Amino acid sequence: MLIALGFTWLCMRIEVNPLTRTGQVSGLAGLQFRFLLVFVALALVWWGISKRLSRPLALRLACCSLAGLATGLYAGGIAVALTGTSWPLNGPYGDSGQLQNWVGEIQAGRPISGVYPPLFPHALTYWTELFNPGQPHAALKTFGLVLLALTGPAAYLAWRLVLPPLWSLGIGVVSVFPIVHAAKPYVDIVLIVLIPVLAKLMSTLRRAGELKTRPAVLLGLSYGLGLALLFLWYSGWFVWSAPGALAAFVLMLINLGKEGGPAALRRGALLLGVTGAVFLALTGPYLGRMLAGADTPDGYFYFDTDIDPAYFLMWQGDQPNNLAKVSWPLPGELGGVGVFALLLVAGVAVALWLGPRLPVVQVAGLCMLGAFGLRYWFASHMERDKLVQLYPRTSAELLYCSIVLCGMAGYLLTQKMTGRPAYAIIGGRKGPAPALRASGAVLCALAFFFSMAGSATVDRFMPFNGSWGQLAWNSHTTVQPNGVCPRFAPEGKCVPPPPPPPPAAEEG
Template sequence: MLSTASEQPPRTSPEPPSPPPATPRRTGPLYAAEAAVSLAAAGLMVLLARGVDVNPLDRIGQISGLAALQLRHALIAVVLLALVVITARVRWAAHAPLARRIAAAAAAGLFSGLVAGAVVIALRGTSWGLNAAYGDAGTLTRWAHEVIRTGTFVGDYPPAFPHVLAWYSQLTDTPPEYGLRIIQIVGTALFGPIAYLSWRLLLSPMWALALGVVPAIVLIDPYKPYTNLMLVVLVPVLLTLLRRLRRAGDTPWRTIVAHGIAFGAVIGAVFLIYSGWFVWSAPGVLVATLVLFPWRTGRRKGLAFIAITATVFVAVSYSHLSEMLRASGSVKDRFFYWDTWTEPAYIAMWRGDLPGNTGPWPPPGELGGVGLFTILALIGLAAAIAVARTRTVVITLTAVFGGAWLLRFHFGSQMYAADAVQLYPRSTAELLYCLLLLTGFAGYYGLRRLHGIARVRTALASPSLGLGVLTALFLLIASAGSSTGDRYMPRTDNSLGILALNSHMIELLDGTCAAYTATLNQGCFAPDDPRLGEVLAELRKQGPKPGELPHIPGER
């Protein structure tokens, strides 16, 4: 059930050989079926969320809405688990691999569908996207208007999302301010399926769910869903690319050319959607490339593979790449948000730039200020190096972590002199993600080492083990989805919930108020109306807990 099989490297590869596959190799139709199931599961959760009738400006309404989503998720999970149980029986055993594929793919979609469904509830009754016309939301909609008017916009920001927003606005005859809401929900729903399918390049279905989706749940961000999603896509793509590079000496020339074109195009597309992760990843990827390059077995093919990939990447991303390089010495980021005031070695949690009431930050640690979670992640790092230090995955992830770690302190050390942040705290997301992945791969490769023991191999193939793992993952996904979704419910404090509250409190483009605003008896406001701050302060006093909105008995 928990097969550790993946593609076998050629015998001439310096990477240690893998054990014989315990499950059939994936095929195009089955992969397409997984994609369809995962997307359908995410879409179903969004559609079901639209039928949840609650007032999102009432804390009890928010809790009821989250509970309704959990009920729907649980019923779907029970059906999927029943399918796995039925196919575990002897007479249906031939269908068991397909059932596991369907369950794993659906679980990935259900996670992001849960979060997207929570955003649907949080924005119920308003046409604005998260944060209305403020902050990044306002900037993105202004750029979309500029694209509609002129066909282009500022060149030093990745162009894909503003162009998609402009395209959707024109296609549906919807103002970009309102189109942003739909794209935020759809982008959030796509997070799980895209993460799962990206990791299926390297892993079997169950491992793609456990190692590809679970570590990524800390990164989902409905406000700008494309940013962290590109990190989740970039990592497995780079790992697959470097694995292909390592085996280039035993790869036919036709395949070298085809793979170079494909990887260059995919990485170029990721760069156009969000390029920030390329800065943090570049040093580590360079080091990993030098280490994994087939210097003895395929130098010419390796150079050709790199050249083709780089050429296609530059061709796809040139418009943004050239502008970003041109602006690299002049653009200053002076947004000193709360995390820039935090000691720079803390990377155990990424909360975005609107944390809310976090208490002491970083949280008090048990060992010299270092918390148990960080200690466990570092044990995972040590274990990954111990059991699989020659594997492409471990070499690359440790190199990327080390490069991002050094860059983090390089930019952080210049903050005072340059009076600029340069996104230095954003490296937290990539560093944390690398540590979580290395911890997961420590278990993955540790089990591989034990695969030759008959009892271990039998235990890993046990349908009961697979069923237990799936059940636990469904519960983990449900809990993480509910917790993440709750953070985006309307709140009055300086947390992510203020993004949704702004969407209700700011008057719509026609000057009217959102559907549920009247239940607060405060009216709605123009974006620049100073009275909004006073109203939020008053609402904070009425809440049952800091930041929470009160319950309004009898209101619907």
């Protein structure tokens, strides 16, 4: 975490005009230069610890540090894109503006949306009062950068529940760049954390027959609390994951009864019962409001509702820019399917072949299948009902689960070639530390990927009047709350922000 936040702070010292292309390129180069220097320093420290203290300890520290450095680069790049403005991405517009308005509502003691997950708006309110009193826009900017920077460490630590260090880094942090959107990082991190947490719960359930009553209850309390916090932070991924996750746990209980007998089944039921009871106790009021609003119509048709519903590899949302004028998705070489999709298909096949009993493979595979089912159900009724019901958001879950299965395919192939057991089959996360040369090569390759992926992702958010760059453009071309235009507003001109909505009516 220190590496992530420290590198973000280091990147905030870059002084360029992000509204010119020359300034953007200089800023991207400045990010890469700092990334290179910090990585070399970390590599030297890792090498020294490996030689003089402990190779496993050095590997864990190196992986955790590189996870922070990867998303520190992402957050630092967004900070460069917002140089000279106090607004967050998208300024006072869209979801950004709504969150800022909710801060005022919460501070005034008025209710906010009953169906939106409550934890983040209240956390943002607390952050505002603590660090940016009276400036929810500045609070959202800084809090968003902090959350974006910490996404890598959070993903890495979540995957360390079920996998060794290098594989946790490769699967967890690699997936951040195609999945996590800088304007709403608090949303997508829940998806990245949820899958390994469910897989860990599945692993614990598999060995439920070995647990005594007290440990089973304590574990249930821990899992219930963790899942409740994720749900209250952002509940959408629970909706799309629900069919697959429920199927995975039902199958696990059936196998538990067959393999462990009635005693194991009772322990498993106790574990899941306590988990569910704690989850419902903490989320019950919000869950009730969310279910009551489940039939709220969503008729917002945009770019991604017009493309082939079987395509999910790149979600453009409602900001396609010039893509709206070309054939999208681009036609692939084999039956319209491109190389990246073929790699995902191959990875899924290998994971299902070599690891069908692994909790990670079962959770990711069944969640992917369930998300496809919900996606096609809503899309198939779109013309009749004139509703979207958010189905394009399943693209992120489908892509993430595909990446997870590809990563697990690589893990299982490696274990098979080296003759080692797949530790994740029983939920283990430890294994023999790779040789110094092998782990060093993998770390260097991952750092190379993170530098390129981070730069490419940040470049998409650089201020531009269109596409994803529109978000930062709005931040630079809107009058700030202090009445002054942002420092790099084109020709010093900017537009006034939209008027705030009227206060919400008091409930009751």
